[in-house]
Amino acid sequence: MILNFSVQNFGPVKEKQILSFEADSSTHLEDQYVINTQSGIRVLKLGLIYGANASGKTTILRALDFLRDLVLEPEEKKTAQLKFSPFLFDKVTPSKPSILSIEFIHDEIKYAYSVEFDKNAVLTEELNFFNPNKANIFRRTTDVENQFTEIKFGSKISVDKVYKKTLESNTLWNNTVLGGYLKTNIQVDELRNVADWFENHLNQMVSTNTQLDYYILDKIDSDELDKNDISRILRKADFNISDIKIDQLERPKFMELLQNRVYKNPDDFKEWSRRGKLSFSKLEFEHTVDGSKYFLPFLSESQGTQRYFGFAGLLALMIKGSVIFSIDELETSLHPDLYNHFILSFLMNSKRSQLIATTHNREILDNRDIYRNDAIWFTDKNEGSATELYSLADFDSSVIRNTSSVYNAYKIGKLGGVPNTGDFYIDLTDEK
Numbered sequence: 001m002i003l004n005f006s007v008q009n010f011g012p013v014k015e016k017q018i019l020s021f022e023a024d025s026s027t028h029l030e031d032q033y034v035i036n037t038q039s040g041i042r043v044l045k046l047g048l049i050y051g052a053n054a055s056g057k058t059t060i061l062r063a064l065d066f067l068r069d070l071v072l073e074p075e076e077k078k079t080a081q082l083k084f085s086p087f088l089f090d091k092v093t094p095s096k097p098s099i100l101s102i103e104f105i106h107d108e109i110k111y112a113y114s115v116e117f118d119k120n121a122v123l124t125e126e127l128n129f130f131n132p133n134k135a136n137i138f139r140r141t142t143d144v145e146n147q148f149t150e151i152k153f154g155s156k157i158s159v160d161k162v163y164k165k166t167l168e169s170n171t172l173w174n175n176t177v178l179g180g181y182l183k184t185n186i187q188v189d190e191l192r193n194v195a196d197w198f199e200n201h202l203n204q205m206v207s208t209n210t211q212l213d214y215y216i217l218d219k220i221d222s223d224e225l226d227k228n229d230i231s232r233i234l235r236k237a238d239f240n241i242s243d244i245k246i247d248q249l250e251r252p253k254f255m256e257l258l259q260n261r262v263y264k265n266p267d268d269f270k271e272w273s274r275r276g277k278l279s280f281s282k283l284e285f286e287h288t289v290d291g292s293k294y295f296l297p298f299l300s301e302s303q304g305t306q307r308y309f310g311f312a313g314l315l316a317l318m319i320k321g322s323v324i325f326s327i328d329e330l331e332t333s334l335h336p337d338l339y340n341h342f343i344l345s346f347l348m349n350s351k352r353s354q355l356i357a358t359t360h361n362r363e364i365l366d367n368r369d370i371y372r373n374d375a376i377w378f379t380d381k382n383e384g385s386a387t388e389l390y391s392l393a394d395f396d397s398s399v400i401r402n403t404s405s406v407y408n409a410y411k412i413g414k415l416g417g418v419p420n421t422g423d424f425y426i427d428l429t430d431e432k
Contacts, residue, residue, distance in 0.1 A: 001035060001043045001354055002202075002324060003103040003110070010066075010098045011059040014087040014386035019060055021047060021354065024374045024393050032347040033372050038108045039132065044375055045350060046343070048330075049358045049389075050365075051379035056387025057358040060379070061326045064356075065205040067100045070115060070122070071198045074179030078147060078172040081119045089385045097123050106197040113194065121147070121173040127194060128154075137190045140177050147173040149180070159188055206327045212310025213298060217281050220246065225316055233312040234285075237341060239305055243286035245295060285309075304333040311342055318346060318353035330357040340370060 001021070008016040023034050023042040035043040051057040066084055075082075087093040101114035110130040116123045125140035136154030143150060149171040153159050159167075163186040171180025178198070181191045206212065219225040227244045234241045283298040285305070298306065314325050331339050339361055346355055364370055376392035 001037075001105045001322070001352065002356075003041065003043065003105065005060075005064055005103075006099075006101045007060060007063045008099040009086045009093050009096055010063050010100065011085055012054075012056040012087065012089075012381070012385070012387040013059055013063070013389075014090065014093060014384065015388075016099070017060075017387065017389040019047060019049075019356075019377065019389060020374075020391070023372075026372060026374065026393075028368075029347075029372050033375060035352055037105055039105075039110065041105070041110075043105070043354075044372070045347060045354050046375045047354075047356045047377060048364075048371070048375060049356070049377045049379060050360070050362065051358070052381075055379040055381055056389075057379040058328050059387060060389065061205050061328055061356065061358060063100055064102075064202075064326060067102065067115070068198055068202050068204065070100075070117075070176050071178045071195065072182070074175040074183065075172065078174055080174060082117060082174060084119070086118075087386060104197060106193060106201065109193070111194055111197075115176060120144075122149075122176055125177055127177075127190075129190065137194075138177060140171070142173050144173070149173055149175075149177070151177055157188070157190060160186075163188070201322060202324050203326075206310075206314070206325060208329050208332045210310075212313065213283060213306065216310055216313030217246065217283065219313060219317070221281070225313055229316045229320075230309070230312045233315055233345070234309065236345070237308060237312070237338060239285075239308065240287055240289075241285045241305075242288040242293070245284040245286060247282045247284075302333075304335065304338070307333045308338065308342075315342065315345055315349075318355065319349045319351075322352040324354045324356070326356040328358050330359045331361040336361060336363055340364065340367075343370065 003022055004018055004020040006016055006018045007013045021044045023044050033044055033046060035045060037043060049057040049060060070082075084098065086096065086098050097116045097118050099114065099116045101112070103110065103112045105111075112128045112130075112134075113126070115125045121142050121144060122140070123142050123144070125138075127137040128134055129137055135156045137157055138151055138153050140149060140151050142148070149168050151164060151168050151171070153164065166186060167177070167180055167184050167188075170184045171177050175183075178191060178195050181188065182195055216225065216230070220227050220230075227246060231241070231244050234244075284295040285298065285301060287294045287296060298309070301309075314327075317323055318325065330342075334342070343355075343364070346353075365376065374391055374393040378390055378392070380388050380390075382388055
C-alpha cells in the first residue's frame with residue numbers, strides 16, 4: 001500500500017509535490033475508505049485527482065509509472081537515455097536532477113525509496129525500512145565521470161562481498177539497484193521483498209487507450225481471474241450481459257483479427273512481445289433477450305461496455321488481492337451513474353487494494369455519501385506554469401465546510417484546478 005508519493009522536476013512538476021494516502025483524523029466513511037495497518041497507520045484506499053486539461057494531473061500517474069519501469073524494466077545498454085523530460089519552463093531545471101520518492105507498506109513493513117536521476121544516469125538512490133525504527137538497506141551513488149555504480153549496504157543488512165561486487169557490475173549507471181538486482185543471480189531478502197512489491201502489487205497505469213481486454217484475458221488464462229466473477233460484476237452494472245464466452249481463435253480468423261487490432265493500435269505488438277506469445281482469444285458476451293440467448297462479439301459492443309469489461313477485471317483483482325491500479329480519466333466512456341457504481345463497488349468490497357485516478361467528473365464532489373475530503377486532490381498551474389498538487393483537506397473551514405457545496409466551490413474556481421477560459425467570440429479575419 002502506498003503511503004505517499006512525491007515528484008520533483010518531472011514534466012510540468014517543478015517543485016516537490018506530494019500525493020499522500022495517509023488518512024487524516026476524520027472518521028467519515030471510515031469503514032469504506034480506511035485500511036488499518038498493524039503499526040497503527042491509517043491508509044486510504046482511494047485518491048481522485050481533479051484538474052484542468054494540461055494542469056499536470058496525468059503527470060502524477062506517469063511519474064509513478066516511470067518509477068515502476070525504472071525498477072522492473074532496466075535499460076540493457078548504458079548508452080540508453082531515460083525517457084522523460086524535466087521541467088522545461090525554467091533556465092535552471094533542465095540541467096538539474098529529477099527526484100521521485102515513495103513510501104509504502106509491504107507485508108506490514110514500511111519502506112521508503114527515493115531515486116535521483118537525469119536523462120543519462122541514476123545519480124543517487126536510497127532504500128530504508130522501518131521495523132519499527134528506521135534502518136538503511138542501501139545507499140547508491142554514481143561516479144558520473146567513470147559511469148560506475150557504488151553501493152553501500154546498511155549495517156543491519158548482511159551481503160557477501162562477492163554478491164555486492166556482482167550487483168554493482170550489473171547495475172548500469174542508468175539502472176536502479178533494484179533493476180540491477182533483478183538481472184543478478186543473488187539473493188538479498190530485503191531487495192527481493194521490495195522488487196516483489198513493484199512487480200506484483202504496483203500495476204502499470206491504465207490510460208484511455210489501454211487495451212484492457214488483453215490484460216484481463218491473460219489473467220483469466222493464467223487462472224488469476226475467474227470469468228464468472230467478471231460476469232457477476234457486469235450483471236451488477238446492468239449491461240444485460242448474462243455470461244462471457246471465450247474461445248481460442250483458429251489461425252485464419254486470428255490473423256484477420258490481428259491485422260484489424262494492430263491497424264487500430266500499433267502498440268498492441270509491444271504487449272504481445274512482452275507476453276512472449278501471439279495467442280488470442282475470441283471474446284463474446286452473451287445477452288439474454290425474451291428468454292433467448294444471443295452472442296455479440298467484443299468489438300461489436302459499445303466503447304463503454306468494452307471499457308467496463310476491463311474495469312470489471314480490475315475490480316475483481318482489487319477485491320480479491322492487495323494491488324494498486326492508477327487510471328487516467330476514469331470517467332472515459334462511462335455514464336456518471338456507472339462511474340459512481342465502480343467507485344462504490346471498489347470501496348465497499350476491497351480490503352487492502354488502492355485506486356488512484358484522474359477525473360473530470362466533478363458531480364461526485366457534491367455527494368458526501370461517496371467521498372472523503374482527504375481522498376480528493378487537485379492540480380493547478382501557478383504563475384510560473386508549474387504544477388501544484390493539493391488536497392481538499394488542505395482547505396480550512398473558512399473556504400469549505402462539511403455542509404457546503406464542494407461542487408459549487410470547485411465549479412466557480414474557489415478551489416482552483418479549473419480552466420481559465422476566455423470569452424466565446426473568435427475573430428478569424430486577417431489583420432491588415
